[in-house]
Amino acid sequence: MNSSSGTIDVAVVGAPPPRRGGGAPPGALGEVMIEILQQRDFPIGKLYPLASARSVGKTVMFRKRPVAVEDLDSFDFSKVKLALFSAGGSISAEHAPRAAAAGCVVVDNTSHFRREADIPLIVPEVNAHALGEYRKRGIIANPNCSTIQMVVALKPLHDAARIQRINVATYQAVSGSGKKGVEELAGQTAALLNGKPSPGKVYPKQIAFNAIPHIDTFQDNGYTREEMKMVWETQKIFGDESIQVNPTCVRIPVFYGHSEAVHIETERKLTVKEAQRLLRAAPGVKLLDKHADGGYATAVTESAGEDPVFVGRVREDISHERGLNLWIVADNIRKGAALNSVQIGELLLKELA
16 A cells, blocks of 8 residues: 555556557456556556566556556565456466465456355445455455346345345357457358358357357256356355356357346245336446337447446246346446456455555
8 A cells, every 4th residue: 555645556467468559459358457447546556467477568558658567477466455366267376365465455357266155255236245254365256247247236126025036048248258259259250241161269159140058168967157157156145045046148149248138036026116116226237128119228239338237128027926027238348347346446445545
């Protein structure tokens, strides 16, 4: 902490170096983290972008000035109070404990620590009360993008009527696979429109003009790991292992923004009007729910590049007396990852001051 100026020094692990021709990979998580830190006027004294040795000496732009990327392997984390990790699970496994041991608070964006009982899994609008648990190990886990947007929207409904069961089908953007997913969709689409074959490398089937019901690895129960993350993480964030979650996760040919069709069953019946009232007042939620053409959010037209979790198509489930249906859309790189991490950092500011 730089007490004289009221700022803290921050490290961003996984900050992207510029590509040839300039600019970071579009939508790269580290890039968006730095962008959001600037947009929200996070009180940074000095920013330390960290990456592998091959990126040392390259620069990222921060407050309109180039900042040199430093070597993660040799970085002294005692120089910073907060580190935002977004470089992959194996990197976090190696370096996050080292950073925490140096007195730095880590917000980790990978799945590596999420299921560990002594590491809090935080969505600020939902379970900020659990943040203090980070003191046990100095690490806070950022949930999966599809889980984050769902629990932000469901929190006010759960508080009002206690959700017992969630059925969810996700329609997830290729940016969830990183730069390589974005490039495969772009390249494959262009090739196919020009009558050329384009075999996929990132996805097991063609992603352009298609929907693939397979994200991450298959588990013994037939669900994928992405689907099981939604089960484990929802229960942990809500602090209720009795909530039943039945997910199907699908990759679709959209660059940015995840969409979800969510069906909930509650202990107490919620009417549409009551649910709309609760959602309208909920932090981080924007209700867009008109029974008219275009009276709902989509990934491309509303959520991409925006911070809120958009909710619409709110209606009572005609097959269940205490059921409610919702359509939930959010930018998976912003609220689904970078913004949520920065918001966690903002909750820590008083403690780190």
